[in-house]
Amino acid sequence: MTQDPRAVSQPSDAASVPTTPAPVPAGRRPGSPLLGAGSILRLIARWEVLLVLILAAIVWWGSQISPFFIQPDFWNSANFGASISGTMEVAIMALAMTPIIITGDIDLSVESMVGLSGAVLGVLWAAGIPLQLGIPIVLVVGMLGGLFNGLLVTRWGLPALVVTLGTLALYRGLANAVLGTSYVTNFPPEFTAFGFGYVPGTQVPWTLLAFLILAVVFTAVIHLTWIGRQVFSIGKNKDASRYSGVRVATLRTALFAVSGMVAAFAGIVLALRYNSVRSDNGTGLTLTVVMIAVLGGVDINGGKGTIPGVILAVFTLAALQSALRLAGVSSEYQNVAIGLLLIVSVIAPQLARQSRALVDRLHIGRPRQAQGPAPGEAVR
Amino acid sequence: MATNVAVANSQRNRVGALIGGLARSRELTLAGVIVVLSAIVAVFAPNFLTTDNLGPVTTLAAIIAIAAVGETLVILTKNIDLSVESTIGVVAFTVGLLLKEHALPVQAAWLCGIGLGLALGMCNGIIVAVFKVPSIVATLGTISIFRGLCFVVANGKEINLNDLPDGYTNPASQSLFGIPLFVILAVAVVAVMAVVLRYSILGRLFYAVGSNAEAAATIGVHSRSTIFLAFALSGMMAGIAGVLWGINYGAIYANSASGQSLAVIAGVVVGGVSISGGSGTVIGAALGALFLGLINNALILLGAPQEWLQLIYGAVILFAVSTDALIQVRTQRAKARSRIR
Numbered sequence: 001m002t003q004d005p006r007a008v009s010q011p012s013d014a015a016s017v018p019t020t021p022a023p024v025p026a027g028r029r030p031g032s033p034l035l036g037a038g039s040i041l042r043l044i045a046r047w048e049v050l051l052v053l054i055l056a057a058i059v060w061w062g063s064q065i066s067p068f069f070i071q072p073d074f075w076n077s078a079n080f081g082a083s084i085s086g087t088m089e090v091a092i093m094a095l096a097m098t099p100i101i102i103t104g105d106i107d108l109s110v111e112s113m114v115g116l117s118g119a120v121l122g123v124l125w126a127a128g129i130p131l132q133l134g135i136p137i138v139l140v141v142g143m144l145g146g147l148f149n150g151l152l153v154t155r156w157g158l159p160a161l162v163v164t165l166g167t168l169a170l171y172r173g174l175a176n177a178v179l180g181t182s183y184v185t186n187f188p189p190e191f192t193a194f195g196f197g198y199v200p201g202t203q204v205p206w207t208l209l210a211f212l213i214l215a216v217v218f219t220a221v222i223h224l225t226w227i228g229r230q231v232f233s234i235g236k237n238k239d240a241s242r243y244s245g246v247r248v249a250t251l252r253t254a255l256f257a258v259s260g261m262v263a264a265f266a267g268i269v270l271a272l273r274y275n276s277v278r279s280d281n282g283t284g285l286t287l288t289v290v291m292i293a294v295l296g297g298v299d300i301n302g303g304k305g306t307i308p309g310v311i312l313a314v315f316t317l318a319a320l321q322s323a324l325r326l327a328g329v330s331s332e333y334q335n336v337a338i339g340l341l342l343i344v345s346v347i348a349p350q351l352a353r354q355s356r357a358l359v360d361r362l363h364i365g366r367p368r369q370a371q372g373p374a375p376g377e378a379v380r
Numbered sequence: 381m382a383t384n385v386a387v388a389n390s391q392r393n394r395v396g397a398l399i400g401g402l403a404r405s406r407e408l409t410l411a412g413v414i415v416v417l418s419a420i421v422a423v424f425a426p427n428f429l430t431t432d433n434l435g436p437v438t439t440l441a442a443i444i445a446i447a448a449v450g451e452t453l454v455i456l457t458k459n460i461d462l463s464v465e466s467t468i469g470v471v472a473f474t475v476g477l478l479l480k481e482h483a484l485p486v487q488a489a490w491l492c493g494i495g496l497g498l499a500l501g502m503c504n505g506i507i508v509a510v511f512k513v514p515s516i517v518a519t520l521g522t523i524s525i526f527r528g529l530c531f532v533v534a535n536g537k538e539i540n541l542n543d544l545p546d547g548y549t550n551p552a553s554q555s556l557f558g559i560p561l562f563v564i565l566a567v568a569v570v571a572v573m574a575v576v577l578r579y580s581i582l583g584r585l586f587y588a589v590g591s592n593a594e595a596a597a598t599i600g601v602h603s604r605s606t607i608f609l610a611f612a613l614s615g616m617m618a619g620i621a622g623v624l625w626g627i628n629y630g631a632i633y634a635n636s637a638s639g640q641s642l643a644v645i646a647g648v649v650v651g652g653v654s655i656s657g658g659s660g661t662v663i664g665a666a667l668g669a670l671f672l673g674l675i676n677n678a679l680i681l682l683g684a685p686q687e688w689l690q691l692i693y694g695a696v697i698l699f700a701v702s703t704d705a706l707i708q709v710r711t712q713r714a715k716a717r718s719r720i721r
Contacts, residue, residue: 156705158702158705159656161460162655162701165642165697166646169642169646169690169691169693169694169697170690170691170695172690172694173687173689173692173694176691177688181687287520287524290520291520294517330531332527332528332634333531335524335528336528339523339524340521340525342517342521343511343522346517347513
């Protein structure tokens with residue numbers, strides 16, 4: 001019985017995960033060339049690069065099904081257009097979900113906020129309030145809903161999973177209470193054009209443009225500003241962040257508020273795209289939102305993830321959906337494919353990380369740091 | 381005089397500790413709340429306490445409670461199983477199909493259903509424990525995978541009462557000594573699991589892994605097999621719930637039991653099982669499921685509009701977890717204070 005009992009439950013790869021602290025810069029050793037074989041291999045082993053390969057594979061598969069898939073016509077056709085604009089609401093929400101997951105929280109209530117914001121928009125519109133006024137009001141409602149989530153999580157110390165499970169029911173219930181079983185339709189055409197129209201003179205859907213703008217904003221804030229650094233630091237270690245002056249509670253609350261507001265925006269987009277609101281708008285979208293974030297390489301345990309990865313995941317999902325539709329796969333089976341992709345997308349980055357660790361280990365002649373099992377390495 | 385004060389103090393402390401202990405016992409509080417709630421509702425809606433009303437309500441609550449027992453095991457280990465609704469749906473449908481198209485004996489079909497639930501649970505367990513996929517992601521994925529499986533099996537069909545053997549749905553409305561059969565079954569399941577969790581080494585493993593995985597590993601607990609076991613058992617319980625679901629409803633569709641994961645997890649959480657693992661009991665979880673079922677029924681009887689049901693449902697969940705957190709904060713503060721003294 002000389003075996004370390006920890007080794008039983010924490011097999012060898014548990015030790016290999018923390019040996020690669022930060023992706024590329026830390027892996028580059030002083031004195032080694034900027035683009036040595038190792039760093040190229042490490043680059044290939046990055047999840048985002050694998051995601052590009054997966055995307056390419058899907059496009060290749062789509063072109064095998066139908067040569068139509070890669071022709072420029074296809075990208076204007078109803079198929080991809082439907083996939084892209086059908087994905088944009090969840091894509092927008094995934095952008096806001098990413099920093100929340102990076103800080104180690106989760107927001108399951110977004111799909112209900114889509115329903116609630118649509119319901120409020122519909123009721124305001126039916127009451128004769130112009131959309132120019134209605135849309136800002138709905139965005140504020142979304143922000144307040146997110147704020148409520150955030151305050152319950154940070155001030156009362158409740159787990160985000162439980163709080164947002166509760167508000168998942170609560171906001172859907174509010175939507176039911178506001179709109180009942182009725183529905184509102186006939187939004188003005190200049191607004192519904194935003195839902196399914198194209199930017200004049202181009203083949204870019206308005207919703208895609210909105211997503212791209214938000215994507216640039218989120219990429220800049222998360223990866224280039226102190227706010228982003230603090231988000232990552234909270235995800236790595238909340239206590240250490242607090243002691244180094246990060247206002248952890250405020251930032252986490254703010255992220256929930258942003259998520260609520262973005263979900264409300266997605267709800268508006270959905271309402272305008274369908275040109276109709278019902279209180280069950282958006283049911284089941286949370287699964288896809290979390291899926292996109294995880295597929296984009298965001299660690300559900302917090303601390304790791306990139307917005308560009310999430311953006312790539314959006315396009316991978318859209319391409320997969322249109323390829324499946326082209327192959328005549330019904331939507332129930334599409335869900336199976338998406339579920340499988342979700343699980344594979346978590347297993348695969350682990351393999352990527354391990355292969356990167358392997359690349360590191362193949363550098364001979366440099367002493368490897370002895371590492372014990374990662375502290376606090378829990379299964380969830 | 382000083383001794384008198386001390387005696388009074390210690391008595392007050394003892395009484396305080398007793399009350400505090402009772403208040404902290406989630407099961408007793410919840411049972412009390414259920415009794416008080418029932419009494420109040422009975423005053424305003426006289427038909428609440430009739431067998432005609434309570435029979436179906438408690439029968440459905442019993443089904444959810446059995447699934448909640450399995451979910452409790454998973455949550456105790458600091459994981460979560462979101463896929464129970466799909467397991468319930470797949471099992472309910474498969475059992476119906478076995479009876480309809482393969483004319484299996486009823487008991488054999490039930491066993492197949494429970495076995496299928498176990499197998500699906502083991503799939504979850506393998507994904508989480510072997511491939512180390514975070515449980516929330518894994519089971520978020522298996523919700524759609526299992527449900528897709530259900531659509532494959534269903535292939536556009538549905539099961540009606542006519543497809544099932546005569547009197548198949550009777551057990552759902554039968555009762556023994558005035559207690560619905562399903563409730564007796566649920567009580568039996570809860571009792572067995574409560575004893576196993578409280579008194580057996582196996583049961584304590586779930587708590588050990590959930591409260592401190594590293595410490596558990598240090599004393600030689602194989603946390604990954606424990607987590608695997610929790611998911612397998614959760615699948616099996618969902619399988620039992622699925623069989624009962626089919627018996628209860630008679631008509632089964634490919635999307636049966638959609639959205640029931642929320643009811644199951646809400647029951648567990650309201651029942652005082654900590655979502656961060658390591659604390660809670662199956663009795664609490666079952667009472668939580670019963671409580672939410674009764675609330676739903678009471679609201680309908682009291683004439684609350686249908687649209688408000690979900691709103692109140694969400695509010696009750698939030699209220700329950702918030703009070704839980706506040707009580708915890710209070711008791712921790714009280715403990716800290718007494719330690720300083």
